[in-house]
Amino acid sequence: MIDSHCHLTYEPLLCQIDAILARAAAAGVRGCVTVGTSIDDIGRAIELAATRGGGDVRIWPTAGVHPHEAGKVEAAWDGRLESLARRADIVAVGETGLDYHYDFAERGVQRRVFQRELEIAVEANKPVIIHCREAHADTLDVLRGFPSPQRVVFHCFTGTPAEAGEILSRGHWISLTGVVTFKKSDALREVARMIPAGRLMVETDSPYLSPEPLRSARPNEPAHVMHTARCIAAVRGTTLEALDELTTANAARFFGLTL
Numbered sequence: 071m072i073d074s075h076c077h078l079t080y081e082p083l084l085c086q087i088d089a090i091l092a093r094a095a096a097a098g099v100r101g102c103v104t105v106g107t108s109i110d111d112i113g114r115a116i117e118l119a120a121t122r123g124g125g126d127v128r129i130w131p132t133a134g135v136h137p138h139e140a141g142k143v144e145a146a147w148d149g150r151l152e153s154l155a156r157r158a159d160i161v162a163v164g165e166t167g168l169d170y171h172y173d174f175a176e177r178g179v180q181r182r183v184f185q186r187e188l189e190i191a192v193e194a195n196k197p198v199i200i201h202c203r204e205a206h207a208d209t210l211d212v213l214r215g216f217p218s219p220q221r222v223v224f225h226c227f228t229g230t231p232a233e234a235g236e237i238l239s240r241g242h243w244i245s246l247t248g249v250v251t252f253k254k255s256d257a258l259r260e261v262a263r264m265i266p267a268g269r270l271m272v273e274t275d276s277p278y279l280s281p282e283p284l285r286s287a288r289p290n291e292p293a294h295v296m297h298t299a300r301c302i303a304a305v306r307g308t309t310l311e312a313l314d315e316l317t318t319a320n321a322a323r324f325f326g327l328t329l
């Protein structure tokens with residue numbers, strides 16, 4: 071299994087990375103996509119992948135500026151992001167997008183940074199990881215002006231089945247976290263049934279969002295991705311093994327990973 075979205079550079083994961091990777095390996099996780107969220111964080115992700123990604127658990131870094139960080143970018147940030155995005159070890163641009171729940175950055179600024187990151191993804195020929203929270207219409211609006219046939223995934227999808235339908239009708243992918251395991255998440259389990267087999271991924275988004283039955287576990291970590299996969303397998307009427315095989319192949323195809 072591959073944890074298609076986590077933040078191994080965040081604490082308290084980084085300070086215990088050897089134990090985190092050992093538990094992931096023991097749980098059957100073969101690789102983690104560690105998602106960069108600021109220029110500094112991308113540097114940490116690249117270094118971590120280079121120094122710790124050669125063992126039982128592969129580590130693949132991505133390069134993005136999170137919408138929470140969009141108001142803090144320095145001059146010429148986009149030139150730096152573009153050169154990072156072009157690196158051979160960077161498997162995607164993102165996470166990027168819009169977050170109208172927290173509104174940590176002004177919405178116009180979030181939108182400009184998001185648009186620029188999409189342009190960089192096209193220039194670097196990399197797939198895109200989208201963070202979208204309470205900003206469904208505007209996110210799709212920005213993507214509509216995005217001229218590339220690039221693969222796009224909505225990570226940690228927590229929207230409605232109608233919103234998922236719209237995303238899927240555009241050809242985008244959806245990745246689900248432990249939120250799908252929560253007792254109240256019936257609508258999200260409906261989404262888990264709707265996603266075409268070829269466009270589904272699973273992730274932890276660790277250190278956040280521990281799945282049931284470990285919901286109170288802090289921090290979340292890649293080893294826990296199995297619980298999310300088991301829940302999705304059950305609602306799709308398949309086995310954990312088959313879902314593991316499917317989502318591993320999907321992640322490899324989405325990010326262009328060699329396993």
Ligand SMILES: [Zn+2]
Pocket residue numbers: 075076077105165275
């Ligand atoms: Zn994330």
